[in-house]
Amino acid sequence: MTLHQHPEAIDSARLDKLAEVAIRVGLNLQPGQDLFLTAPVAALPLVRRIAEHAYKAGAGIVTPLLSDEGVTLARYRHAQDASFDKAPGWLYQGVARAFAENTARLAIVGDNPMLLANEDPSKVGRAAKANSLAYQPALEKIAGFDINWNIVAFPSAAWARQVFPDDGEDVAVRKLAEAIFAASRIDEADPVAAWKAHNAALRSRRDWLNGQRFAALHFTGPGTDLTVGLADGHDWQGGASPAKNGIVCNPNIPTEEVFTTPHARRVEGHASSTKPLSHQGALIDDIHVRFEGGRIVEARASRGEAVLSKVLDTDEGARRLGEVALVPNSSPISKSGILFYNTLFDENASCHIALGQCYSKCFVDGANLTPEQIAAQGGNKSLIHIDWMIGSGEVDIDGVHEDGRRVPVFRKGEWA
Numbered sequence: 001m002t003l004h005q006h007p008e009a010i011d012s013a014r015l016d017k018l019a020e021v022a023i024r025v026g027l028n029l030q031p032g033q034d035l036f037l038t039a040p041v042a043a044l045p046l047v048r049r050i051a052e053h054a055y056k057a058g059a060g061i062v063t064p065l066l067s068d069e070g071v072t073l074a075r076y077r078h079a080q081d082a083s084f085d086k087a088p089g090w091l092y093q094g095v096a097r098a099f100a101e102n103t104a105r106l107a108i109v110g111d112n113p114m115l116l117a118n119e120d121p122s123k124v125g126r127a128a129k130a131n132s133l134a135y136q137p138a139l140e141k142i143a144g145f146d147i148n149w150n151i152v153a154f155p156s157a158a159w160a161r162q163v164f165p166d167d168g169e170d171v172a173v174r175k176l177a178e179a180i181f182a183a184s185r186i187d188e189a190d191p192v193a194a195w196k197a198h199n200a201a202l203r204s205r206r207d208w209l210n211g212q213r214f215a216a217l218h219f220t221g222p223g224t225d226l227t228v229g230l231a232d233g234h235d236w237q238g239g240a241s242p243a244k245n246g247i248v249c250n251p252n253i254p255t256e257e258v259f260t261t262p263h264a265r266r267v268e269g270h271a272s273s274t275k276p277l278s279h280q281g282a283l284i285d286d287i288h289v290r291f292e293g294g295r296i297v298e299a300r301a302s303r304g305e306a307v308l309s310k311v312l313d314t315d316e317g318a319r320r321l322g323e324v325a326l327v328p329n330s331s332p333i334s335k336s337g338i339l340f341y342n343t344l345f346d347e348n349a350s351c352h353i354a355l356g357q358c359y360s361k362c363f364v365d366g367a368n369l370t371p372e373q374i375a376a377q378g379g380n381k382s383l384i385h386i387d388w389m390i391g392s393g394e395v396d397i398d399g400v401h402e403d404g405r406r407v408p409v410f411r412k413g414e415w416a
Helices: 012-027 041-056 069-078 081-085 089-100 121-143 157-163 169-183 191-212 305-312 332-336 343-349 371-376
Strands: 035-040 062-067 104-109 149-153 216-221 224-230 258-260 262-272 277-279 282-284 288-292 295-300 321-326 352-356 385-389 396-400 406-411
Touching: 012 041, 012 104, 012 149, 012 169, 012 191, 035 041, 035 089, 041 062, 041 104, 062 069, 069 121, 081 121, 089 121, 121 305, 149 343, 157 169, 169 332, 169 343, 191 258, 224 321, 262 321, 277 343, 277 385, 282 305, 295 305, 321 385, 332 343, 343 385
Parallel strands: 035 062, 035 104, 104 149
Antiparallel strands: 216 224, 216 396, 224 262, 258 321, 262 288, 277 282, 288 295, 321 352, 352 385, 396 406
């Protein structure tokens, strides 16, 4: 494993623009606001530029927390068994406190998605569960959209080798960098203005859906005939939106989706995945599930079925939906034809559903609803939130009104 990156393979001017977009568009960081930042060690070139742009925007203090693949693997190779039921709860309590004090949150993704592919799946599962439990106090502030937060990506060599296995490392890194810059709208003459226009387009889709007030969405396509009831008082979101602290931010760069909360107890029928799901070092492919009363009662996969079963057994809410999202098949990420092995990108290639935790911001007046009210309106609660793709150029979607009236929403993977 090498720490050396390929600086010449990554255009530094565009990397700098990505950092600027992360601070100005992604976070919309405010003068005096602190920033908590996580990233793999490989992403240091982007971390440094983000810190620079954050301070130029008036940041109070930028605190980075770096992870390293070698350190992660050392645990799986040498740690005592009991280690895999532990997580640094003290750290997450501190992070939750930072969020309570209006610290912004930025995550840079770029780890090798297959890092844990050869490790003991039960250890991977136990570690993930312990981490999810410990992370809850901080995650609640993110899922509740208390603060402005953002995720961006860095083209690390380890990730690039997975995405482009047939290329030499330099070429793979360059290709992944190009793909990230294109998807993140960094190639536009004025990326900040391009994001403004893109957010306006997403907002018009969102407003149309909110005006319709559908009771359900009906997905039909090869291997899919799924009726997703929508939560009572659901609210469609997408693109830029205000966090509870009043700051308008773009949580995901890139993003192509409009999304809302399904009713956890009103999902019926069956669905098939249209792209592989990369989860904790395992690739789960050809997922087929059947829902009854909102719950997955049957699940299989041609690859990674054991991992899928573990995920579904995480807790009571893991077999129910927490999100449904609409993405046209002609999205730039879909058109690239690249499987990124990373949800931030892959979920923006097609319509998807997410198992697990719902977002309170996807309810009308969600900021003022109690967890009990959210549950009563159909919102799901779980330790997990895992998106997987069910959209393609062959999928149609109808919006179904309370009285049974149907309105075309998608035809052949595009907005109708």
